[in-house]
Amino acid sequence: MDHAAIDAAGTEHGRAGSSARIVSLVPSITELLFALSLDAHIVGRTGFCIHPRERVRHVRKVGGTKAVKIDAVRALRPTHVIVNIDENEAHTVDELRRFVPHVIVTHPLAPRDNLALYRLLGAIFDREREAETLCTALQARLDAVAARAWPERHVVYAIWREPWMTVARDTYIAAMLRLVNWQTLPVTYGGSAGAARYPGFDFDAPWLADVDRVLLSSEPYRFTETHADALRRDPRLAGKRVALIDGEFVSWYGSRAIAGIGYLMDFASA
Structure with a gap:
């Protein structure tokens, strides 16, 4: 078994064959497929799987x-369901394993x-050539x-x-920002594992004195220029740059990461 066909849960996956029926429960991976x-x-997707717009609308x-509708997934008779550790609930994945032959984590x-x-x-679905094309493009952006x-x-x-929430340094978003040497604050967090990765904060926090920029993402909460203007007028943020940032380009992995790195380079240079 090729090591490339071992998923994040350590499960080995063979080639799917020409009769594969895929349900993707991860928006960025739907776009990647x-x-x-x-x-x-591709026979099923979530309502948040919106790219590529003209092609995904038929799925x-x-x-x-x-909030996966288990019966809706079952009715599609998938051979493969693709999930993500951060985005999908563990109990949902357990339910899916009962009737889906292959759950890719x-x-x-x-x-x-x-x-x-x-x-x-690429290895599972016989798309190695397409996968290597994407790898070449991503590596060029990383370089x-x-x-x-x-x-x-x-x-x-x-x-x-x-409540206000941000991201910890062990998240994909923080790793993307580090490509342009933007370090997320605060450095450490308390609370449960989930809360520690996406912690709450308030603008009276002492560590905010060290913040240069406040970035307001377009997702999952859709911040607008109205929110940005309000923060620019907040005396606690005097001297700090407040800006809206495209959350899809920063938080979506998969094929969007290629364009995302280019977007982030332009954003950081502005």
Whole structure:
């Protein structure tokens, strides 16, 4: 068995064959499957799987990433369901394992992990050539961003408000930001494992004194210029740059990471 066909849960997967029926419960991976020319095999997706827009609209919806309609998945008779450790609930994955022959678990934590992700799916679904094309494109972007000297910036990347929430340094988002030497704050977190990865914060926190930029993501909470303007007027953030940032380009792994790195380079240079 090729090592490229071992998923994030350590499960080995053989070749799927020409009769594969795939349900993707991860928006960024749904987009990746289309990039691998697997259109004919994709039979189900979540309502959050919105790219590529014109092609994905023909695929049946099976609920959300954390509200999967198990009966809808079962009705599609999938041979493979693709899930993600962060995005899908463990109990949902356990239910799926009862009737889905192959559950593929993914868990990229850094942009470079996409190379293994491309090759994993390429090996399983007989798309090695397409996977290597994506690998070449991603590696070129990784080399380009590494070739430049980026001044260090301390940032807080907001993903939610009421309550305000940010990302820990062990998340994919933080790893993307580090490509341009943007270091997320705070450095350490308390609380449960989930809360520690996506912790709450408030603008009275002492560590905010070290923040250079406040980044307001377009997802999962859709921050707008109204929110940004309000924070720019907040005296606690005086002297700090507040900006909206495209969450899809920063948080989506898969094929979007290639364009995402280019976007981040332009964003950091502005």
